[in-house]
Amino acid sequence: MAENKTKSKNTNFRKGLDIFLFLLPGILLFVGILIAPIAVSIYRSFQKWNGFTPGTFIGIKNYRDLFMSGSINWMTSLKNALIIAFFSVFIQLPFSLLLALLLGRKYKGERFFLTVYFMPVLISTVVIGQLWLKIYNPDYGILNRALEALGHADWKHIWVGDPKTALGSVVVPTIWQYVGYHMLLMYAGVKGVSPDLREAAMLDGATNWQVDRYVVIPCIKPIIRTSVIFAVTGSLKTYDLVRIITNAGPTHKTEVPSTLLEDMLFLRNRYGMGSTISVMLIILCFAFALAISWAFKEKEY
Amino acid sequence: MQLEERYTLKKSNPAVKVLVYILLVVWAFINIFPIYFMFTFSLKSNEEIFGANVVGLPKEWLWSNYSSAMNTGNMGLYFVNSVLVTTVSIFISIGAAMMATYALTRIKWRGAELTNAFFMLGLTIPLQASIVPVYVVLSKLHWLNHYSTLIIPYSAFTLSMSILICTGFMVDIPYDLDEAARIDGCGLWGTFGRIIVPLLKPAYATIGIYAFLQCWNEFMFANVFISDSAHRTLPVGIKALSGAYTTDWGPIGAALVIATFPTLIVYIFLCRRIQDSFIAGAVKG
Structure with missing residues (x-):
């Protein structure tokens, strides 16, 4: 009996050690690069800190300044991120859903269209940004030349340089690039809807649109929720296209939280404020993810 | 099957069908x-480009543009850097994810969930969220501008998704x-090495593809x-190059072609696999 007990204690210890060793590489990476730095960010967000000298504790001043002081441009950056999120959710996702539903109806060339629509997702955003810069170029860009050819020379525009159109010139490629991604997820969902269900509705006299509306969409709701979460948190994290296309200009008009964060580090040496922005981004991402999940749960019957 | 086809055909309006095809083709054009x-x-x-021939095929195929991108623009080096950083990151991420997933799904213990x-x-x-502290620590350790400066964060960032995909397979x-x-x-x-690792081969491809695109295209x-040109990856290299060749x-x-076409060519051959790996990554989450 006693022997057995020590034996099982030993195997338990052995098992615990093994579990620990199996988890070790993952934990080291995850905690070292993600969790610990975030803990440091939270701590530093309450400090005035230039990254080199020890920081001084200033309470919530950074957070207050972030929202109150116009020179930091936080409100502009937040507004821009939310505008991008708005267009993603209300233009990009409905369009992706439409494409997914249409392709789910077995049109000829389904695979071809699917493959083509997904292509931009694979291309680096830096490349996409450079390409669109060439499209927007005021003198030689395709956009202005096409307008000229169509007889609308008066519509020609310095798209990226004008504060009125600068944000739009970032929004369009963002939406364009990821339509294929959301469409693919939704298409996988549409294909997962049981053919019997579809057939039964058809036999009851439902049209294609009715089947989509009352059978398919309710079935793929969890996927739509995932897409909405990805679209919103992705918009909050926008960086690449803004850096490449407008470089947050003209005069900070297209600043987004991530570009602001980078400026705090490299241009202004305000590491404390940079940490505050990081923390705000985490809070926003989690808050939106939870709120969206909650909103979708409410509507489920 | 036949029944369903008949009903679909009976109900669908030919005008709607034409409109749908126009939409599908126009959007395909906008993507290509x-x-x-x-x-x-x-x-x-x-x-x-600036003259009459904006969108046509080149009249004179100027391959010398590629040699200037490779020689003056260093694209060859950036390409190799990207391959190196991406490959090592993927291996670390897959290895760490498999071990962790094994402990989380196949060993029973409290706290696994x-x-x-x-x-x-x-x-x-x-x-x-982690960029400020990681940057400060790396610069204090004089560890910026190494391959590992990118490899370790990339492995960490792809880890969660790798574990998620791995769990699905395991x-x-x-x-x-x-x-x-x-x-x-x-x-x-022994069980892990002899049973699980060999049986998870399909998971490697799925994770690998997903992680590849995350790392290959990462810019921030x-x-x-x-900051030094010797360790730039393709996205940073392109940014530097476009600064140098503004006109x-x-x-x-x-x-842009050098950075993009290898991925696209692989995609044409493996499109189904690649699409599946994106679906696996998102639908289960």
Whole structure:
């Protein structure tokens, strides 16, 4: 009996050690690069800190300044991120859903269209940004030349340089690039809807649109929720296209939280404020993810 | 099957069908055109691009744009850097994810679920959240501008998704196999190495593809952490190149093609697999 007990204690210890060793590489990476730095960010967000000298504790001043002081441009950056999120959710996702539903109806060339629509997702955003810069170029860009050819020379525009159109010139490629991604997820969902269900509705006299509306969409709701979460948190994290296309200009008009964060580090040496922005981004991402999940749960019957 | 076809045909209006096809084709064109445009202007001189021949095929195929991108623009080096950083990151991520997933799904212990939930936090946490402290630590250690400066964060950022995908594959392996191995005298490590690792081959491809695209295209960390030209990856290299060639479009186009076409060519051959790996990554989350 006693022997057995020590034996099982030993195997338990052995098992615990093994579990620990199996988890070790993952934990080291995850905690070292993600969790610990975030803990440091939270701590530093309450400090005035230039990254080199020890920081001084200033309470919530950074957070207050972030929202109150116009020179930091936080409100502009937040507004821009939310505008991008708005267009993603209300233009990009409905369009992706439409494409997914249409392709789910077995049109000829389904695979071809699917493959083509997904292509931009694979291309680096830096490349996409450079390409669109060439499209927007005021003198030689395709956009202005096409307008000229169509007889609308008066519509020609310095798209990226004008504060009125600068944000739009970032929004369009963002939406364009990821339509294929959301469409693919939704298409996988549409294909997962049981053919019997579809057939039964058809036999009851439902049209294609009715089947989509009352059978398919309710079935793929969890996927739509995932897409909405990805679209919103992705918009909050926008960086690449803004850096490449407008470089947050003209005069900070297209600043987004991530570009602001980078400026705090490299241009202004305000590491404390940079940490505050990081923390705000985490809070926003989690808050939106939870709120969206909650909103979708409410509507489920 | 036939029945369903008949009903669909009976109900669908031919005019709607035509409209649908017009929409599908127009959107396909909008997706292909930028790639075509990129390829053609990479082979043109400025005179052609700025002159009459904006969107046509190049009159004179100027392959010298590619040699300027490779030689003056260093695209060859950046390409090798990207391959190196990406490959090593993927291996680390897959290795760490498989080990962790094994402990989380195939060994019974209290706290497994909680630990899994902890790892899944990484799916929502924005990468930007860790950039300030990581940057400060790396610069204090004089560790900026190394390959490992990017490899370690990239492995960490892809870890959560890798674990998620791995879990999906691992729960499909019957537990009887573990028990049989245990009876034959394999310990946990033996079971892992001899049973699980070989059976997870399909998972490697799925994770690998997903992680590849994350790392290959990553820009923010690469832009912040790498300032010397010797360690630039393709996205940062392209940004530098476009700064150097503001007026000469051809070499920039060539650089864009060099960074993009290898991925696209692989995609054409493996499109189904690649699409599946994106679906696996998102639908289960």
